[in-house]
Amino acid sequence: MPGTAIVGLQWGDEAKGKIVDLLTKQHDIVVRYQGGANAGHTVVVGDKKYKLSLIPSGIFRPNVQCVIAGGVVLHPEALLQEIATLNAQDVAIGKNLIISDRAHVIFPWHHVEDVLYNTIGSNEPIGTTMRGIGPCYQDKVARSFAIRLGDIYQADFRERIATIVDAKKRMLAGLVNRPDRREGAEIQPDLDVNFDVDTICKNYIGYADRLRPYVADTTDYLLNAVDADKRILFEGAQGALLDIDHGTFPYVTSSNSSGTGISSGSGVPAKFITKIIGIVKAYTTRVGGGPFPTEQDNDTGQKIRDRGNEYGTVTKRPRRCGWFDAVAARYTVRISGVDTLSLMLLDVLSTFETLQICTEYELDGRRIQVFPSVSEDLRRVEAVYETLPGWSEDITGVRNFGDLPANARSYVKRIGELIGRPIEFVSVGPDREQTITV
Ligand code: IMP
Numbered sequence: 040m041p042g043t044a045i046v047g048l049q050w051g052d053e054a055k056g057k058i059v060d061l062l063t064k065q066h067d068i069v070v071r072y073q074g075g076a077n078a079g080h081t082v083v084v085g086d087k088k089y090k091l092s093l094i095p096s097g098i099f100r101p102n103v104q105c106v107i108a109g110g111v112v113l114h115p116e117a118l119l120q121e122i123a124t125l126n127a128q129d130v131a132i133g134k135n136l137i138i139s140d141r142a143h144v145i146f147p148w149h150h151v152e153d154v155l156y157n158t159i160g161s162n163e164p165i166g167t168t169m170r171g172i173g174p175c176y177q178d179k180v181a182r183s184f185a186i187r188l189g190d191i192y193q194a195d196f197r198e199r200i201a202t203i204v205d206a207k208k209r210m211l212a213g214l215v216n217r218p219d220r221r222e223g224a225e226i227q228p229d230l231d232v233n234f235d236v237d238t239i240c241k242n243y244i245g246y247a248d249r250l251r252p253y254v255a256d257t258t259d260y261l262l263n264a265v266d267a268d269k270r271i272l273f274e275g276a277q278g279a280l281l282d283i284d285h286g287t288f289p290y291v292t293s294s295n296s297s298g299t300g301i302s303s304g305s306g307v308p309a310k311f312i313t314k315i316i317g318i319v320k321a322y323t324t325r326v327g328g329g330p331f332p333t334e335q336d337n338d339t340g341q342k343i344r345d346r347g348n349e350y351g352t353v354t355k356r357p358r359r360c361g362w363f364d365a366v367a368a369r370y371t372v373r374i375s376g377v378d379t380l381s382l383m384l385l386d387v388l389s390t391f392e393t394l395q396i397c398t399e400y401e402l403d404g405r406r407i408q409v410f411p412s413v414s415e416d417l418r419r420v421e422a423v424y425e426t427l428p429g430w431s432e433d434i435t436g437v438r439n440f441g442d443l444p445a446n447a448r449s450y451v452k453r454i455g456e457l458i459g460r461p462i463e464f465v466s467v468g469p470d471r472e473q474t475i476t477v
Contacts (some may be wrong), residue, residue: 042271042312046298047278048371050287050325052351052358053318054383056080058464059096059274061471062316066272068104068264069097070257072304073294074276075112075145075175077168079352083469089128090352093118095274098130108257109141110294110304112175113188115246138250139257140189146239148207149174151230155214165290166327168353176293188254191247197240204234258306265311273301273312279371287414290329298375316463317377319368321385321450324358326351330418333361333397347387362395362424365457370410372458379463382451386467391429394450397422398457427453435468440477451477 043062047053060082063069076092083089084099093113097103107113122132149171156173157164167173178185184203190196211232247254264271279297280286286296294300302309322343325331334340340360343349349358372380388394400407400420411417430444437443443451443465455462465475 041314042265042273042307043314043316044273044275044298044301044312045316045318046275046301046375046377047296048280048317048319048368048375048377049278049323049364050280050331051078051277051296052324052326052349053278053320054080054466054469055275055318056082056091056096057383057466057469057471057474058316058318058381059272060084060099061464061474062272063097063100063103065270066097066103067269068106068261068271069095070106070108070261070271070273070305071095071111071276072108072273073110073296073300074292075170075172076114076117077170077172077292077353078276081352081469084471087128089125089130092121092353094121094125094132094136097272097274098125098132098135101131101135103135105136106257106261107136107138107142108261108305109139110300111139111142112145112172112179113138113142114145114170115188115243115250117170119246119249133252136253137255137257137260138188138253140187140254141256141258142188143175143179144186144188144191144243145171145175146186146203146243147234148203148211148232149178151211151215151232152177154230155211159214160289162289163328165329167292168351170353173293188247188250191243192251196244197236200240200243201236204236204239208232208234261305261307265307271307273305273307275301279375280367282374285374287329287417290327290414297371298377314379315375315377316379316381317372317375317460318381318383319363319454320383321363321388321454322347323361323364323367324349326354326356326358330414331359331361332367332400332417332420332422333364333395334359335361342391343387346390347384362397362422363454364397364422365454366397366400366408366410368454368458369408372460377460380455380458380460381464381466382454382462383466385447385451385465386433386435386473388429388450389434390431394427394429395424396427396453396457398425399423425453435473437467438472438475440465440475443475
């Protein structure tokens with residue numbers, strides 16, 4: 040069974056959705072396996088634009104089965120809203136979507152906790168998407184206060200909610216009233232911890248009823264698909280540098296967003312994942328806090344932001360922008376087991392006179408090629424750059440690698456060389472068609 044995975048190699052927003060969309064026609068099944076509605080991307084098909092957050096990008100091809108696997112955390116209302124918006128755009132969603140009954144569910148307290156933890160921590164704020172993702176995963180690991188989608192259909196759901204609400208109210212009341220919250224941090228005035236058991240049960244039972252046609256044991260489904268030799272595409276969310284175990288901790292998301300998470304999130308053993316495509320932007324962006332060695336907090340960064348429209352799909356925050364970091368990408372290629380690369384948004388770099396690629400770091404006067412495991416070390420490194428000549432041409436209409444300006448070809452080749460993997464696709468615009476197969 041050829042199981043292919045698409046994994047972001049930077050801090051997310053690498054335009055993975057476009058490559059997933061492109062590859063879906065060669066696959067029977069597309070699987071989302073980690074993260075939640077913190078992810079967001081836009082897929083452009085012809086003159087239509089679609090926004091996706093939880094639903095796999097395979098949804099636009101009627102013969103593709105989409106799966107939201109057990110490693111995802113779900114906000115049922117957000118999911119229903121996404122289904123309704125796509126329906127309104129004439130995208131049919133029925134038996135072509137199944138959702139794991141093992142997926143953990145986000146409740147109102149998770150949103151409150153997300154706000155509180157962002158304003159109380161001892162470090163620079165993580166700057167989460169405030170979608171309750173981290174707190175939901177936290178409850179999953181802690182187990183006692185966790186509810187999975189399948190639990191909502193059980194007879195004891197109300198009793199469990201009553202117990203959780205009682206505990207959460209008492210725990211959170213103390214945090215909301217702390218006098219020593221981070222200086223300058225604004226606690227939202229509507230941070231309400233008076234969760235009402237009746238309202239929550241009514242709402243969530245209502246959501247669960249509407250989701251019932253989609254709910255399934257997706258692990259069993261996928262294992263049967265493996266046995267039947269179906270072609271499965273795994274769609275990663277966020278990027279490897281945001282991985283909870285291997286990323287720039289604590290400035291990460293709460294799931295395994297590198298290649299390491301495919302198997303645990305989907306239930307499909309790693310040996311069946313035969314190809315991993317790593318997605319990188321031709322430059323680097325980051326949203327939220329944390330170290331970023333190649334950041335250009337200057338006119339260059341602003342030019343990248345303007346040309347690449349680098350504003351968050353979910354939170355609309357301006358993304359931090361900088362040069363391509365080959366040290367980081369070499370690390371994430373290895374940690375994710377990447378076979379080939381897809382280089383995205385190359386068109387954004389047109390009109391720069393020169394381009395920089397970070398090839399090494401300097402830490403305490405020493406040159407290093409290894410990506411530091413401790414964020415405070417990464418914060419102290421100086422990026423060492425190689426300068427390449429830019430190109431002035433508009434490349435959005437180019438469809439063959441040979442037709443790119445010579446300097447653009449050299450830039451792409453150099454990135455492949457530095458990372459040590461072949462480049463399979465180069466993207467020169469948001470449309471499906473604006474893709475060069477190398
Ligand atoms: P969380 O996932 O909402 O907990 O946010 C944790 C960190 O991951 C923050 O820095 C977010 O900005 C970042 N993050 C989460 N999801 C995405 C994404 O889809 N793209 C880019 N950054 C993300």
